[in-house]
Amino acid sequence: MKVESVRGMRDILPEEAGLWQKLENEIRSVFSLYGYREIRLPLLELAELFSRTVGEATDIVHKEMYVFPDKKGQMLALRPEATASVVRAYIEHGLYAKGDLAKLYYIGPMFRYEKPQRGRQRQFHQYGVEALGSLDPALDAEVIDLAWHLMERVGLSREGLFLRLNSIGCREDRPLYREALRSYFSGQKEKLCLDCQRRLEENPLRILDCKEPQCQGAITGAPKSLDYLCEKCREHFEELLSILRDLGLSYELDPRLVRGIDYYTRTVFELCSRELGAQDALLGGGRYDDLVELLGGPPTPGVGFAGGMERLVLVLSQNRPVDAEAPDLDVYLVPIGEEGRRKALEILASLRRLGIATDLDYMGRSLRKVMSVAARRARYALLLGPDELSQGKVNLKDLRSGTSSTLPLPEFLARPRDFLS
């Protein structure tokens, strides 16, 4: 057996995990700030859940989804995204019956079988929100405001970000627009790449975000979805834009933004970084007003977004180099001699019970070595030598300033915080 991880799977080691924990905490706290509550979902679902919602013809389902039979032959999938699961849970547990807007968030691993590269693994991590139950454009605006706020909160500047925005209309508009695209692109079929010639039949919307140079000419003059919106959808979008302006959130209308998932309706958006290359989207989302009904629930509109943790970590560590690791311990015990060590084990257990992060050397290192480890790991060293111990005292050394003081052990153990800053 080869001792190595599976392709596309990655270990996040303690040094990096610190940043992940910080980010996850920020994300959770901003989500709560907006009234979203966590939902924890299974990583495994029926494969059909995704093929029906995300779309059979999408890249995600068609070539990137991990699908396999379980022992009974049932087709299961490792989730490639979480919105479908959220909606499944929403219907399964009758959350709509509460008659209120359901504001939910999640954070966790997703799986897509892709060619791995930096910032894109086969197991990756997404955080996201979903608000189910309202068609109010103010809710679209809230979700977008949340996205901006979150990015700023984790340390990205407004100037380094931009919002791509579009509306692709409702299920009444879509066939009209689709036909418009189909007839437009049919006229110049020979100019399109092979993929796009196929897309022309399957889903002409997808031609719009094709990056092939040869397709660009044709795409530039393509009909825009905004010109095919019904009255209601147009009003919805106008209202959203107006609220965004009131909130001072800038946007760039991008008629080519269609996104890679079939369930979207009306509003679609991506919040992107100016500092990333081709993979510049930090998070993306939009409305999915037909999704609940599609899965057998009552007609219920929804809006949300999902962002990638890996990409966020990438941008953040790109900006500022990983700051020198601060000592994670309050106290490092430095016993001297056998007697000191016995005593150290007792003190260790006591301090930990008092909530003081404490550790000691288990490697049999020399005193100087233990001191150097102490300096790296902790703010204070507590030296336990026979001389002091015989008088019931210990020596506390501040490893930052280098000053030390001798103090009675019972007094220190009674209120250790009085001696630690």
Place this chain on the structure above:
RNA sequence: GGGAGCGUAGCUCAGCCUGGGAGAGCACCGCGCUGUGGACGCGGGGGUCGCGGGUUCAAGUCCCGUCGCUCCUCCCA
């Protein structure tokens, strides 16, 4: 899915072109200093040279294959 580059010590990498000693820096351990860290000096441990095959008297070095990572493209988070 298509194209390119790179895999040598825990880490960063040199060595490969022009085949013959497996190396440097950092990290780690010990000693100078057996009761006190960050400096310095001296010494030490650690490598299936990604893996498999081929060429050769001889392969880290040349050839083929394979796996992995990285970059571009694609896709998207």
